[in-house]
Amino acid sequence: MDVTTQLIKHVLNSSFETIPEKAIERAKLSILDTIACAIGGSNDPIAHFARRLGALSGGKPESTVWISGEKLPSSLAVLVNATVARALDFDDTYEICINGCHASAYDVPPALALAERDPSITGSELLSAVATAIDLHVRLARSVTTNAIDTGRDNMVAVWGATAVSTKLLRLEEDKTRNAFGIAYSHAAGEFQMYEEGAHTVALQQGLRARSGLESALSAMVGFNGPREPFFGKYGFYKAFEPDYDLDMLMDSLGSDYLNASISFKPWPSCRATHHGIDGLLQLRERHNFIGEDIVSIELGLNQRARSVVAQPRDRKWNPNDPVVARFSLPYVVSVAAERGSVAIGDFRAEALDDPAVRQIMAATMVEIDPEIDRTHGRDGNSPTTVKVKLKSGEQYFIRVDTPFGHPESPASLDDGMRKLKACAEMSMLPFSEKQLGLIGEFIADLDKRPSLAPLFELVVGGK
Template identity: 25%
Template sequence: MPTEPDLVHVFARHAAELSYDALPTVAREAAKKSVLDTLGVILAASGMEPAVRGVVEIVEEGGGKPECSVIGFGGRRPAMMAALANGAMAHCLDYDDQTPWGQHTASSIVPAVFAVAERRGGVSGKDLIAAVAVGQDIFGRLRCNVDWKKDWNLSTVLAVFAATASAGRTMGLSSRQVAHAMGIATMQCSGIMEMVAGRGSDLRGMYAGFSAKGAVLAALMAEKGITGIDRMFEGQYGFMNTYFGGGFDRESMVRDLGRDFLGSGTLYKRWPCVGTAHSHMKAAIDIVTKNDVHPDQIAEIRLHVGDYHELMCQPLQERRSPATLADAKFSLPFLVSIAIARRGMSVSDFTEDGLHDRAVLEIATKISLVNDPTLNWKLELPPGRVEILTHDGRRWSEEGRSVPGNADNPMGWDDICSKFRECATISVTRFADEVVTRVAGLAGRLEELSDATDLVKLLSPPAREA
């Protein structure tokens, strides 16, 4: 018989009892950055990604109690459905923040937390920061210590538990109730990597909506007294054995719990595409800018790829010329080609016209692959390597270092605010400059707010007719 409480109870106590004052400054700041960054990318998605409009229309058609804001589009809907809509927008541009190990959690946590905060009312900025920070920490502890075989999409499979813990903390649930909620969340725990690595599916972009909605549902059910699973993580038929064949490191998961917050290392994106492509993009940009190489001079572009990189490259011809916006953000040859053509990247590169940009597609025809097992993804993905050869015989090779937003080239608060303002300019609803400035200012002093939901209320215009 087990002598220690299951991890579900350990993490639930961590979530329910964590105070804002117990957080180190770096964890507080990371949570605040993730809040503003996530709100910004939701706004950008509302105006840039056609696929999310179907989800928003379903949410609008369902009606229900006007509890929570649908960001960008406006109106108020029941908490679960607002979390679904906002979560679907939070990741669909692949512009949301990420962990140092490559997965995403804020796009599940932040929509869930704001949904239950609006439903409850009176949630302070300090409590919201603590809720986001504890979810980020739980996600990191799970992510770093399971035997992942690249079969499950960890950004939803694990983030639903992180978001549930965050939602429970926001609602003021007891540790026992949070444990029940996390057990209930096993019924919402899903996502296969074929959704990410395959082609043609809009789900790759909107998957965080499902984990955000599932987290809200689980927390609300626990609040009503519905019970979860006592040995949810470590039971004979529990999560760890079912999803990872028992391959997990419990000791590392709980080491320094309450002292070391893994969300402190959150990375914020400057380029709106899959983060595992960024180092190859940076290497290519460095070569063409340092040596002033024009695309017409290039004879061949060699991408050195490990196992996960290759998922983004096969089949090569389709990845050179992706058919959909969702596929474009995961197609390494196409992304490197944009980086070379633009010597950078912005959200405006991902439009229907952008998919057919002749200059980008011509560069993509010059891309070839070099398999390199040393670049295989284990925990942290090694930096990508790119070689460029010119028609006149010159050759350069670079590794992608100092990627904008990475730990060695981080985005500060002013950078996050600039990104937020950029995202707001392409929202489906164009907000006045003073509103955008006010939201960024409120986020910067979130710990001073008596009601943290002032941020999202400002970003939700009056309801449209369903």
């Protein structure tokens, strides 16, 4: 059996009964986390742009735009919801590979849009589709062995995760599923320039690929065909774009080890590569009971690859004048953590970026390449980070963080997801009551027992 057929059969044949319990539970957290991030990001300018874009076309009212409550055709609702879920760069991510990927916020929005479009889809069916799609998405991402920092090709595989969740919930048979994967190849895209410039397309590209995955599945459903060998054909993805791939990373333990269980939860709304530094600074701050005004200097050490994303170019990362740039600025977020004891959504509002106390700490913060980390983890996009703090008292404290909270080795729970949901709701465009938030959490916690998803779509609309 060829590899593409194996992948398609994996998508078709996985079921709630065959997926490990750990993967099912992590799929619940992915759904809760994606909704939380969309609620938290709903008042960001990117979210407003996304809703305006969705409203331009209108059409059949199939699926809910979360928070605001408009009804749009499913593919447009997916575009808006996936973009808004990434607006803050707060959504979970797979970090145990060179490039990583934000699979949940690509794959959860089309899953929920289709479950609203078709009320016969059960909670257990949704969970199996989400776990399977994220597993495939991560496998494709980790099979790529070249770094996007070097090639400029970022996460081109994302469209196939959204395609997988869509074909599964549309209940397409094998031939149409194969066509959908072939059609999705024509939508595959991803570039790194958006990170270089801190552009809105960091979020919008997620919405575009999520919509493309759903539309690829719908195109196959109505009869379009696509290339039969989108991955390994003469001009398939791996030959045309990523010839240096690792087949074992794609296929190892397919069907038994669901990699969605290994994605990382984000406790802070910034690039995951900054979380090691935040975690380390906060540990030292709590352990040694100092505050921002006590600090003389902060020295951070990490590998070259991560440094190039979160500490270069220097003029922008030490003077972030835009929320997107600030989320990818290691000196900024560590200085916020030093001054305020946390990093929150409000710390990236335009008015917060000029806080004199944070700016003073940032000016005394250095980010250097740690030779040992670069030698042992030089290929990692999210690098272990050393944190050294010097105080006015003359004391110095040091820590190295390899696996910050949220990493698969330090995993989050649904309770952590609920705390994040409540924190995100404080920044929502429309208010959510404590009761409403609790009902969202309860619904998702028992998702495997839900005969329909219909009640959830009322709960994710604010202002009631």
